[in-house]
Amino acid sequence: MTLFQPDYNIYFDSSDLTSASNCLSKYGYCVIKSVMPLTWVEELKLEIDEVIDPSGNLPNASNRYHMMFAEESRVLWRLMDHSPYLNFLKMIHGNDSICLHRSAAILRSSGEGMGNWHKDHRGHITYPKTANDILNRLSIPSGCWFYLNGSHPDRSGIAVIEKSHFEDWKGPEGYQLTAEGSSFRPIDATDDSACNWMDVPGCIAICSEPGDIICFASRTFHANMATNERRYSCGFGFRSKKDRIKAPWSLPLTSKALTARLDFKYQTYLDGYTGFDGSWTSVTN
Numbered sequence: 001m002t003l004f005q006p007d008y009n010i011y012f013d014s015s016d017l018t019s020a021s022n023c024l025s026k027y028g029y030c031v032i033k034s035v036m037p038l039t040w041v042e043e044l045k046l047e048i049d050e051v052i053d054p055s056g057n058l059p060n061a062s063n064r065y066h067m068m069f070a071e072e073s074r075v076l077w078r079l080m081d082h083s084p085y086l087n088f089l090k091m092i093h094g095n096d097s098i099c100l101h102r103s104a105a106i107l108r109s110s111g112e113g114m115g116n117w118h119k120d121h122r123g124h125i126t127y128p129k130t131a132n133d134i135l136n137r138l139s140i141p142s143g144c145w146f147y148l149n150g151s152h153p154d155r156s157g158i159a160v161i162e163k164s165h166f167e168d169w170k171g172p173e174g175y176q177l178t179a180e181g182s183s184f185r186p187i188d189a190t191d192d193s194a195c196n197w198m199d200v201p202g203c204i205a206i207c208s209e210p211g212d213i214i215c216f217a218s219r220t221f222h223a224n225m226a227t228n229e230r231r232y233s234c235g236f237g238f239r240s241k242k243d244r245i246k247a248p249w250s251l252p253l254t255s256k257a258l259t260a261r262l263d264f265k266y267q268t269y270l271d272g273y274t275g276f277d278g279s280w281t282s283v284t285n
């Protein structure tokens, strides 16, 4: 399988995070191998089933999200005692004191097509209107994601555009950013719809194993590849406590419940946590 594969190394052991960080800086993404034990991977899948699809009725060709998965998961918090993951956090945040920024889980079913190419960073939005606009403004990797089935273009997972993480990036050759700025489209397209196909200059179809972390920079363009199996993934992201965020929504009850149940040794990670209110919209803009 040579299609959409890089001609440089993107795979790094958790003992070689300097090289991983260099790859992230140069190309906008990297894969850290075997960060999570495979037994935890299976437990996480069960947690995602319980939280997102407890009745097992997710239709074919669809998806469901949970946007505060760390509030429900117990397995994710084990990572905070697991040196490969802690070393990864140190690679991202240095010696800064950190707090939980956001987390999510996604369940997808077979038959779902490829998603639109996009970046998660919302720093180009002058007047934030949604919770994503408020939270996704920092230059910290937005993709620190566990693809619990692994990632492969034959089954699904993530594809990225190499070197698309620079602030002045204008789109792949032959394409231009959409008017809103989070996606791109062919230059000669007759409308502003976002592109959702693989055959784009710079496209890399990431291949990874369960337990690996796929990491990409805050502005790296990415897309979910077409899904050919029931797929589980989750993300767990932190930020420096120096980056205070005054969220315009009230701390959700579920976030307060997390504070109540989480072991004392992890409470430091909740100092600054805002939760996520997907129903919040700005009333002034």
Ligand SMILES: [Fe+2]
Binding pocket: 118, 119, 120, 222
């Ligand atoms: Fe995304």
